[in-house]
Amino acid sequence: MIKVAPSILGADFSKLAAEVETVKEAGYLHIDVMDGHFVPNITLGPGVLADVAKRTEQILDVHLMIENPDNYIAQFAEAGADIISVHVEACPHLHRTIQNIQEQSVGAAVALNPATPLETIKHVLPELEMVLIMTVNPGFGGQSFIPEMVDKIKELNQMIEEQNLDVDIQVDGGIKPTTTAVEAVEAGADILVAGSAIFGAEDREKVIKEFQNVKS
Ligand SMILES: O=C(CO)[C@H](O)[C@H](O)COP(=O)(O)O
Numbered sequence: 001m002i003k004v005a006p007s008i009l010g011a012d013f014s015k016l017a018a019e020v021e022t023v024k025e026a027g028y029l030h031i032d033v034m035d036g037h038f039v040p041n042i043t044l045g046p047g048v049l050a051d052v053a054k055r056t057e058q059i060l061d062v063h064l065m066i067e068n069p070d071n072y073i074a075q076f077a078e079a080g081a082d083i084i085s086v087h088v089e090a091c092p093h094l095h096r097t098i099q100n101i102q103e104q105s106v107g108a109a110v111a112l113n114p115a116t117p118l119e120t121i122k123h124v125l126p127e128l129e130m131v132l133i134m135t136v137n138p139g140f141g142g143q144s145f146i147p148e149m150v151d152k153i154k155e156l157n158q159m160i161e162e163q164n165l166d167v168d169i170q171v172d173g174g175i176k177p178t179t180t181a182v183e184a185v186e187a188g189a190d191i192l193v194a195g196s197a198i199f200g201a202e203d204r205e206k207v208i209k210e211f212q213n214v215k216s
């Protein structure tokens with residue numbers, strides 16, 4: 001079964017606890033943290049994550065779209081993050097940042113913007129639990145999947161197989177059940193992030209099941 005991580009960016013923040021409850025069957029919850037510097041949008045911080053963590057058993061997958069992520073890793077870990085993704089573009093000392101995440105007993109993941117080559121993570125791949133391939137430019141929900149990212153997912157899958165590693169490939173941005181999710185899974189994606197496709201639906205459980213049943 002394919003893993004699916006509903007992105008709370010698609011939720012109504014005025015009733016966040018109730019929104020999170022509607023997607024609990026997914027098992028994962030994707031938390032988009034934006035600082036208004038690394039991306040042109042601002043979302044939430046560790047305080048909100050701590051409150052969400054009190055209300056759910058879901059695996060909390062925290063996508064940090066922030067500059068200087070090292071300054072905040074401990075706070076997000078204490079707030080309840082299970083996996084933390086940092087952007088390679090925001091980490092001049094990426095290996096050290098990965099170590100900082102691991103020291104907090106949290107799964108370490110690295111995210112890549114669409115234009116960032118896979119070469120940037122080649123030498124840290126064995127350290128990672130997950131790689132997040134951005135399939136849109138980060139900052140906003142509801143954007144269109146960039147088709148060139150299919151080859152990037154394939155290439156990453158090949159890198160992981162060549163090194164005989166156990167690293168999940170997560171895709172994020174414009175993921176829809178019958179189209180881009182299928183393309184991403186066929187290319188090798190293991191975890192599908194979806195904001196608008198899930199939170200924009202009447203029957204969210206049905207959409208989650210559709211994602212989980214995508215076949216490669
Ligand atoms: O990281 C993100 C944006 O930067 C979000 O996780 C992503 O965009 C999800 O939204 P949608 O499924 O609507 O594209």
Ligand SMILES: [Fe+2]
Pocket residue numbers: 007030031032063172193
């Ligand atoms: Fe995200």
